[in-house]
Amino acid sequence: xxxxxxxxxxxxxxxxxxxxxxxxxxxxxxxxxxxxxxxxxxxxxxxxxxxxxxxxxxxxxxxxxxxxxxxxxxxxxxxxxxxxxxxxxxxxxxxxxxxxxxxxxxxxxxxxxxxxxxxxxxxxxxxxxxxxxxxxxxxxxxxxxxxxxxxxxxxxxxxxxxxxxxxxxxxxxxxxxxxxxxxxxxxxxxxxxxxxxxxxxxxxxxxxxxxxxxxxxxxxxxxxxxxxxxxxxxxxxxxxxxxxxxxxxxxxxxxxxxxxxxxxxxxxxxxxxxxxxxxxxxxxxxxxxxxxxxxxxxxxxxxxxxxxxxxxxxxxxxxxxxxxxxxxxxxxxxxxxxxxxxxxxxxxxxxxxxxxxx
Amino acid sequence: xxxxxxxxxxxxxxxxxxxxxxxxxxxxxxxxxxxxxxxxxxxxxxxxxxxxxxxxxxxxxxxxxxxxxxxxxxxxxxxxxxxxxxxxxxxxxxxxxxxxxxxxxxxxxxxxxxxxxxxxxxxxxxxxxxxxxxxxxxxxxxxxxxxxxxxxxxxxxxxxxxxxxxxxxxxxxxxxxxxxxxxxxxxxxxxxxxxxxxxxxxxxxxxxxxxxxxxxxxxxxxxxxxxxxxxxxxxxxxxxxxxxxxxxxxxxxxxxxxxxxxxxxxxxxxxxxxxxxxxxxxxxxxxxxxxxxxxxxxxxxxxxxxxxxxxxxxxxxxxxxxxxxxxxxxxxxxxxxxxxxxxxxxxxxxxxxxxxxxxxxxxxxxxxxxxxxxxxxxxxxxxxxxxxxxx
Numbered sequence: 001x002x003x004x005x006x007x008x009x010x011x012x013x014x015x016x017x018x019x020x021x022x023x024x025x026x027x028x029x030x031x032x033x034x035x036x037x038x039x040x041x042x043x044x045x046x047x048x049x050x051x052x053x054x055x056x057x058x059x060x061x062x063x064x065x066x067x068x069x070x071x072x073x074x075x076x077x078x079x080x081x082x083x084x085x086x087x088x089x090x091x092x093x094x095x096x097x098x099x100x101x102x103x104x105x106x107x108x109x110x111x112x113x114x115x116x117x118x119x120x121x122x123x124x125x126x127x128x129x130x131x132x133x134x135x136x137x138x139x140x141x142x143x144x145x146x147x148x149x150x151x152x153x154x155x156x157x158x159x160x161x162x163x164x165x166x167x168x169x170x171x172x173x174x175x176x177x178x179x180x181x182x183x184x185x186x187x188x189x190x191x192x193x194x195x196x197x198x199x200x201x202x203x204x205x206x207x208x209x210x211x212x213x214x215x216x217x218x219x220x221x222x223x224x225x226x227x228x229x230x231x232x233x234x235x236x237x238x239x240x241x242x243x244x245x246x247x248x249x250x251x252x253x254x255x256x257x258x259x260x261x262x263x264x265x266x267x268x269x270x271x272x273x274x275x276x277x278x279x280x281x282x283x284x285x286x287x288x289x290x291x292x293x294x295x296x297x298x299x300x301x302x303x304x305x306x307x308x309x310x311x312x313x314x315x316x317x318x319x320x321x322x323x324x325x326x327x328x329x330x331x332x333x334x335x336x337x338x339x340x341x342x343x344x345x346x347x348x349x350x351x352x353x354x355x356x357x358x
Numbered sequence: 359x360x361x362x363x364x365x366x367x368x369x370x371x372x373x374x375x376x377x378x379x380x381x382x383x384x385x386x387x388x389x390x391x392x393x394x395x396x397x398x399x400x401x402x403x404x405x406x407x408x409x410x411x412x413x414x415x416x417x418x419x420x421x422x423x424x425x426x427x428x429x430x431x432x433x434x435x436x437x438x439x440x441x442x443x444x445x446x447x448x449x450x451x452x453x454x455x456x457x458x459x460x461x462x463x464x465x466x467x468x469x470x471x472x473x474x475x476x477x478x479x480x481x482x483x484x485x486x487x488x489x490x491x492x493x494x495x496x497x498x499x500x501x502x503x504x505x506x507x508x509x510x511x512x513x514x515x516x517x518x519x520x521x522x523x524x525x526x527x528x529x530x531x532x533x534x535x536x537x538x539x540x541x542x543x544x545x546x547x548x549x550x551x552x553x554x555x556x557x558x559x560x561x562x563x564x565x566x567x568x569x570x571x572x573x574x575x576x577x578x579x580x581x582x583x584x585x586x587x588x589x590x591x592x593x594x595x596x597x598x599x600x601x602x603x604x605x606x607x608x609x610x611x612x613x614x615x616x617x618x619x620x621x622x623x624x625x626x627x628x629x630x631x632x633x634x635x636x637x638x639x640x641x642x643x644x645x646x647x648x649x650x651x652x653x654x655x656x657x658x659x660x661x662x663x664x665x666x667x668x669x670x671x672x673x674x675x676x677x678x679x680x681x682x683x684x685x686x687x688x689x690x691x692x693x694x695x696x697x698x699x700x701x702x703x704x705x706x707x708x709x710x711x712x713x714x715x716x717x718x719x720x721x722x723x724x725x726x727x728x729x730x731x732x733x734x735x736x737x738x739x740x741x742x743x744x745x746x747x748x749x
Binding site: 002003004005237240241248249251252253254256257258260261262264265268269270271272273275276293296297342345346348349352353354355356357358 | 608611612615618619620622623624626627628630631632634635636638639641642645646649651655658661662719721722723725726727729730731732733734735736
């Protein structure tokens with residue numbers, strides 16, 4: 001049976017991480033700055049807690065955990081809108097490296113010493129993951145990739161180019177940070193001008209590596225969206241219990257109460273769907289379907305929760321000062337990441353045989 | 359109760375021994391003997407059809423009895439699901455002895471006389487009056503949405519014994535003799551054309567005091583037992599993917615390509631995603647229960663299921679561009695299976711899923727207050743005598 005609950009180990013990991021984030025994570029402090037990633041926090045998480053190598057087997061220097069644990073980490077990082085590259089580095093690039101069998105790069109990533117990013121646009125859906133925009137001549141790469149996530153502090157870029165996947169270090173790479181809708185996960189545009197690359201995989205192997213990486217990203221992004229939605233729900237419930245208008249807490253009004261009840265129902269379902277995706281990834285069964293379902297379902301739920309959060313906070317919810325906007329921007333941006341919901345529904349149509357009209 | 363807890367193997371041994379000595383020839387005789395052997399509902403006490411065993415062992419017994427005459431659980435659902443637990447918890451020894459056995463064997467069918475035209479969501483505001491007359495009670499009022507009343511022998515009845523105290527305090531719970539003079543049962547025809555339910559008119563119906571369940575004025579707390587069990591029984595079975603209403607819609611889309619329209623494709627996919635999300639939520643709820651960590655997700659499933667069923671059945675009509683209906687005649691037989699009717703029937707019947715067993719509006723309020731801990735709405739009906747309330 002597919003386990004949709006949390007194990008004791010996962011719950012312990014959650015409490016430890018939540019405590020760490022409570023003490024050391026301040027996402028509002030990082031926005032509108034050049035150093036968008038909180039490198040101190042990332043060092044604590046990646047090295048001290050071993051999260052960079054969470055998915056890496058122990059004999060390769062990692063923690064030997066699996067997607068279910070990584071999903072719990074994503075939930076907590078979503079709850080905190082933490083400006084750290086866990087999803088892009090530990091999940092997506094990590095999955096690509098593991099399928100290429102690159103022990104040195106894997107070890108560097110797992111140790112939290114050499115962050116790695118996969119150079120594909122953040123909005124790439126899993127089914128279209130292989131569409132290189134960089135060309136290769138000899139071992140030199142030329143071209144650009146736009147709107148890449150979690151690449152600002154990467155020491156190594158994994159670049160699909162021509163018919164291969166290449167590792168590129170920083171020489172010959174121009175990196176331009178984008179003003180991003182979600183400033184807690186800053187994007188950047190990458191340009192390669194004859195950058196030297198080392199071939200990691202070719203042909204079908206390269207495609208499979210990139211595809212499985214983006215698929216893992218899509219599947220676990222759902223858990224991050226659950227975390228975002230949960231923070232929005234909890235914070236809004238707290239607010240409407242204490243905010244008085246017309247001589248009573250606004251949470252006692254049915255219009256407010258019923259909207260929050262709907263958000264709770266949506267989050268409850270999103271959690272089941274996200275756990276299903278994490279389990280599917282762990283057992284490598286129905287991964288395509290589970291990831292498409294998770295993105296089709298959880299993306300709109302996070303947005304619904306964040307929009308309700310802004311609305312039910314009233315005026316304060318519209319301010320730069322209140323954190324609600326960070327969650328709204330994270331939710332809206334995550335809803336596009338790895339493909340928007342309608343693209344995932346179209347993918348499901350193929351997977352479960354519900355073809356479009358002729 | 360045995361000193362060591364029963365195991366599934368013990369249950370199978372007991373059932374095998376029972377079957378060896380009770381060939382299932384005469385249905386009623388067989389069911390009575392099964393009850394007397396404590397193999398009816400295993401978690402009930404010894405002497406009342408059970409063995410004081412764990413509720414989890416019941417499926418083992420049911421499986422071992424498969425193929426033998428059963429008590430037609432759908433026909434006596436109100437008795438099994440609501441009257442029996444209430445009798446067990448609040449009945450006197452005599453009442454439990456008298457009523458539980460024929461209830462379980464199906465010899466006496468039960469119905470529930472709770473809702474009234476003037477008391478739906480606000481059940482505690484009901485008006486049906488019970489007046490003391492020497493040793494008897496005289497009941498006058500009207501009940502509605504009463505399943506199985508047209509063949510019921512008994513009804514569980516909630517009536518007002520004191521209109522001069524606040525509404526929750528003036529209620530008393532009775533067992534209503536459905537054959538008593540003054541009881542009139544009429545079919546209540548729904549917008550689907552059929553009559554699954556009845557309305558029941560009670561005109562000076564005389565009930566002996568031995569038909570009272572619980573103390574005078576304690577009716578609301580007795581009724582809570584009944585209602586709690588109603589919520590437990592609304593959970594549904596664990597279904598495979600596309601096992602519910604979405605299956606019919608998906609098959610229609612697959613098998614009738616001429617019906618497909620570009621404008622409906624995404625709507626069908628959205629419904630499919632939503633159905634799968636509700637299914638996985640139900641699955642997760644089951645896993646929580648099995649792990650001994652029940653959560654409040656049950657109310658989420660009921661609420662989501664109602665909306666989902668309505669969305670899917672609407673889409674079926676749009677997709678089929680349906681104008682025809684199969685049958686408007688009143689059918690008082692056993693209800694036909696939902697999927698065997700036309701989409702028009704499914705659409706119409708699904709309108710009730712957000713009303714029956716707690717409206718979606720009331721469920722949202724319950725979730726808001728009991729799950730999220732939001733403050734209750736100020737109320738003006740709690741500290742006032744029922745008689746004074748506007749209605």
